[in-house]
Amino acid sequence: MVPPAQFGSYYGLPILKRPTWKSPDVPIYLWAGGAAGTSAVLAALADLTGRPTLRRGGRWVAACGAMIGSVALIHDLGRPARFLNMLRVVKPTSPLSVGSWILTPFGALAAAAAASELTGIAPRLGRVAGWGAAALGPALASYTSVLVADTAIPAWHEARNELPALFVGSAAAAGGGAGLVLATVADNGPAARIAAVGAVTELAAGQAMERHLAGLPGGLERVYQTGRAGRWNRAGQVLTTAGGVGALFLQRSRAGSVLAGLALLAGSLATRFAVLHAGRASADDPQHVIAPQRERLAQRTTHHAPGHVQTVD
Amino acid sequence: MIQGSNFAECHPVGFQWVMEAKARGATVIHIDPRFTRTSAMADHVVPIRAGSDVAFLGGLINYVLTEGKEFRDYVVAYTNAAAIVTEDFQDTEDLGGLFSGFDAASQSYDISSWQYEGAQPAAAAAGQRDTGPASQAGRHGGETHRASSGGQQYGSGGASIGAKPNRDETLQHPRCVFQILTRHFARYTPELVEQVCGISPEAFTTVAEAITANSGRERTTAWAYAVGWTQHSTGVQYIRTASILQALLGNIGRPGGGILALRGHASIQGSTDIPTLFDLLPGYLPMPHAHREQDLETYCAADAGQTGFWGNMPAYLVSLLKSYWGDAATPENDFRFDWLPRIDGDHNNFRSVLGMIDGTVRGYVVAGENPAVGGANARLQRQGLANLDWLVVRDFTCVETATFWQRPEDGRPEDVGTEVFFLPAATHAEKDGSFTNTQRLLQWHHKAVEPPGDARSDLWFFYHLGRRIREKLAGSTDPRDRPILELTWDYGAHGLIGEPSADAVLAEINGAGPDGEPLSAYTQLRDDGSTRCGCWIYCGVRADGVNQAARRRPGAEQNWVAPEWGWAWPANRRILYNRASADRRGHPWSPRKAYVWWDAQARRWTGHDVPDFEPGKPPDYRPPPDATAQDALSGDDPFIMQADGKAWLFAPAGLADGPLPVHYEPVESPHRNLLYPGRPVNPAAITYDRPGNRFHPPGSDAYPYVLTTYRLTEHQTGGGMTRHLPYLAELQPEAFCEVSPALAAERGLRHLGWATIVTARSAIEVKVLVTARMRPLRVDGRTSHQIGVPWHFGPNGLATGDSANDLLAIALDPNVHIQESKVLTCDIRPGRRPGGPELRELLADYRRRAGIPE
Amino acid sequence: MSTSELGMPRMGFFTDTSVCIGCKACEVACKEWNLVPPDAGPTGSGPGTDTDIAAMDLLGMSYDNTGSLGANTWRHVAFIEAEADDPRQGDVRWLMASDVCKHCTHAACLDVCPTGALFRTELDTVVVQEDVCNGCGYCVPACPYGVIDVRPGDGRAWKCTLCYDRTKEGLTPACAQACPTESIVYGPLDELRERADLRLATLREAGESRAQLYGRDPDDGVGGDGAFFLLLDEPEVYGLPPDPVVTTRDLPAMWGRAALAAAGLAAAVAGAFLGGPR
Ligand SMILES: Nc1nc2c(c(=O)[nH]1)N[C@H]1C(S)=C(S)[C@@H](COP(=O)(O)OP(=O)(O)OC[C@H]3O[C@@H](n4cnc5c(=O)[nH]c(N)nc54)[C@H](O)[C@@H]3O)O[C@H]1N2
Ligand SMILES: Nc1nc2c(c(=O)[nH]1)N[C@H]1C(S)=C(S)[C@@H](COP(=O)(O)OP(=O)(O)OC[C@H]3O[C@@H](n4cnc5c(=O)[nH]c(N)nc54)[C@H](O)[C@@H]3O)O[C@H]1N2
Ligand code: SF4
Ligand code: SF4
Ligand code: SF4
Ligand code: SF4
């Protein structure tokens, strides 16, 4: 029968629009940015402390990461020319605008650094460019957390306090992981350490986020624990844990550090996938929108009958 | 009161005024088998069993009479309540469901026993007069009566009777109309209403109290209806019942009152005023029948010397003949009355379809119609089309009527011999013209864009068709060609495509005087040939040579009656019979309800509207004995088109199925007639019981459910204008039926699943919408389920589905030949229907079980 | 620049669902005027072009067959069949409501738009410039009402423009013009709010216990809606969020934490170079 109006939703339809951001484009964008940002800093400091292989690897990852990120973004936009519209304005209220203004110079500088690294031409300029990229790197790694948090998607917006830590943790793990893969055992110490710190941060932030969400009405944490997001999340946790441990104990073995590094890169990527799918899931279920808002209203307004909130079919 | 109409869904633009009234405090009551978008806006909603409204309204009449709630002064003065009826009259209460005068053989009535005492036998203005010249005008009924319609021809006025009847203004005389009425409806109690309509006594009382409390000197109640009332085998009597009730309550001819027909197609009113009907001439003049002796005089004989405005019928007819044949029509040649076409029997649309099947109709021009979807028993309609030599369809797109031969379930295309011509038509936005709406209001529309490609207006088509025929006949000496060659046929065709001027047509309709100047009122028409007029009731629409229908002065810039918006026939009157808005002495019944009144100083009728009365006739005018036409009506006879100037509670003439309404069950019903078990259905109803059009026996278990068909806001009738448009098609994309949760459970129907609906005629498959808006009723002590099916759908276009009309049989009201498409019986089962032979087997199987012949 | 600065009144919509007859004229008029493709049609197709019939299906959501607002439906009429509170109206209650972009005072879609395609007009309405939009899709998850969406195939974001091309010329928006019952009223926002308050009072007196104004309050999470509503039931019944908040309200805090995190990252990397053997 025409379903009797589900008090609590309109025929169980979503209230919010599902993010149109594509997979894998956007997870890759978030991941590559993180890895690139960390790597730029690693490279710069490796340069300073005379760790040539870590420097070389770092510069390459920074440049490639920036490029992969841009390509992923442009692919998501559909037409390359459309990326230029991003640079029409500078809008602090738009994390994507801010991000574009970070990513673009970062990409250029990282590319310059990598180019001189590759060709040996103008090493001095290369170094300056490398420092420039390093200066932007952390911002590139962390702004993406605001990018997703600054939406109406409950799984993202309600996690706005934990997401930055989760994202930079994930970025550090990925950047360090990349270092482990590319640098010699002689040079990879800092990579191993930052990777481990990143892994711990990523896992801890993830836990904190789910705890916080569990505290809200509507069981929002479930969107990170179940379905596709849940699978990616668990994969991420396993890989990141393994990678982190590996980074600390296999750092002296070349093969070991490559394995650990790859695990960390994969773990970081998995986390980004988990975040995207969790966002989609929370947008699809109207109760994730209604329940927290009802709670808010109930607390704010006494006269208001919380009324009719039942769960949907 | 909105009853028999889905006002909000089918007249959304007009409904804004209902909402306006509601905002100003009006109570809105909706009485309908279904809970519709209109119900959603109503203060009270009363579900009713489809086909039972006469019982409900009869109950209200009984309530008014027994509780003494009638508006006495109005009833005594302005209705025929006081008139005395002859001793010969016998009521259905005396004859078990029949009135006196019924002829079983022809299933029709001889109305002579329904007459007033003291008046000559009534000869209806039309319909019954085909029995021959006036000498025989006394005889009535017979197959000949059924041959052409009755009531339709009184569209603008009443039937004609002789002089004034005897009256008893105390309303005590046992044979006065008031007493007859009281006896006739005495058994229509709230308990009976509950048994017949499934309406609880509480709901009944709510309505009864609401309408009586809101009627009288200070207040008026309006009744709006549409085809939920008309499309029944007793359709005309539904409206009659409401008229009686409204007359008793004093709600006619007064502001805020009336029985408002919400008419359908944008200008369907216009198409009965200047008719597309086989038995009418413009202005509701009857189409003459084929009789040698009959000439203009004998044709008018029954009306000559008649009282009321119909007494001027010769002037109307002669002016019409003059507009047809101009100078060729002279007093010497009887104004070429002999050139008028004649009818020789029943040629209603459905009869013609049967004629196609029987091979007596060989060609068919369909302009602005889609009978393959919209015609009752659409399958039979398509069968008829398939048996033609040629078919012309004028429409916007290839509607189902043009592609009928492509229907696999009907047979193989190669077996269809009909040659089909499809001619693209111009839309209303692509041509000038007028719409006549429900309020008899003519509104002009101007061409906005040129028609695309080969599309042409209907005016272009018929003008040039006539022109070419005349060219072919030019020089012919055959007398039968004279009427065509002598026609006035010049409408100022102009421009690249030679589009005739719609304004020239309007000018011809409006009419002109001796020296060609435009007439301004039908009272100027003469029977001496000095005036021409294409439609007497439209006379004045182009007064002073100005297109009055094109006036668009905003309401804010004129009085609340807004006389300068468009033009209403007759004489730009917005409310008919508005003399009744004042009391006998000419004073408004109450200041609150003042509308038109007698200005004693100026000795003229005046008011907010154009008085529907001779401007200078004082309230105390009494006619001399020898007076004729309107002069024979008193100053307090408001119903000036009626022979006696009164509103008819009892109709001594003019109706084919009785002077008073009676509750009969629909031709197909699961229920017995509780009032007259021996007379389940309207004895005069027209049914064509033949192969392909078989009926379900009363109470047949094979077809246990009531089915009703209706419209959706999102589509227009047969869908030619909507189902082909993405924006509209997406809003209601496919055919469906609406059933109650209870019926769904009983028959295992799933929401959004398929259902097959079966009748003796055909079976269709539609999606199922299970909704609490459909609810079973308790009728005659048992549960009565109703199934709702929108009938818009067909195979062409974007929004498609089976056509509900494939299920219907052709059963007609005897007065106006409208089909009973609002009630039939059926069976419903889950799943899709078979096609081809299996389908025929399924139908045959059902018929066997119901004991129906092939 | 906002209307107040220009000294002209802010224009908006008051949609009174209590007088909506569900005729969908608004939905159709909007598509006609703005040449929005039919939902069912191949995207990008204009009216009259061949439409994919398969995509047209009966949704079974009462008489609603277009489902929700989106890139191709800028006005959407919802139909809700509920139990009647007042038995005199039969045992069912049929709510109809025409939804539209809320033209938020604090419009998340506009805030997050990186290209400036979304802008605030001189009438204080929120409009997408189709030639600037690059289809990044950021506005889509940002809208707390799930209004704006990206048109498949075309890739750009579309929504109600409040008929900017009409309103800037002083004309009434197409949907309001078409509405037969004045369920949709266009006008200066403050006048509309007065009108709405009166209407609510009347309905409450008439016993409409759950009647409420939605988006009328300038102090709500989005600073009030430029297009607000009178509802006869709780917002979620109509598919509306009960207490929407513009996401950018928390943006400064979010930037703060992100900066902290960035600093943390920089420090951590630096730290990684200090401790540990050379
Ligand atoms: N959107 C739209 N508007 C239209 C049209 C259209 O196709 N689409 N068609 C136009 C035309 S041609 C016409 S004639 C009018 C018709 O206008 P309406 O008569 O209002 O339209 P219907 O839906 O045919 O029938 C009206 C109602 O009658 C109810 N009904 C059925 N049987 C009975 C009965 O026995 N008693 C009572 N009381 N009610 C009953 C039905 O449930 C339905 O709700 O609409 C015109 N307007
Ligand atoms: N079961 C059932 N059957 C019904 C009814 C019902 O309620 N139930 N209702 C009945 C009623 S009230 C009516 S009025 C009929 C309607 O039934 P039809 O008149 O057969 O159906 P329509 O679809 O209105 O046909 C009108 C056609 O004219 C075309 N048209 C529009 N304007 C013009 C024009 O200017 N010129 C030309 N040449 N063509 C034009 C349209 O595209 C459309 O295809 O259906 C009747 N049939
Ligand atoms: S479709 Fe035309 S006739 Fe019907 S309501 Fe709308 S405007 Fe009036
Ligand atoms: S409702 Fe959504 S799309 Fe409309 S202005 Fe507000 S945020 Fe933007
Ligand atoms: S999709 Fe277009 S309108 Fe939406 S945020 Fe991106 S650029 Fe702005
Ligand atoms: S204002 Fe214009 S664009 Fe917005 S919904 Fe109404 S018609 Fe569509």
Ligand code: SF4
């Ligand atoms: S046009 Fe008005 S009445 Fe019709 S659906 Fe839209 S809002 Fe409701």
Ligand SMILES: [Mo]
């Ligand atoms: Mo009609």
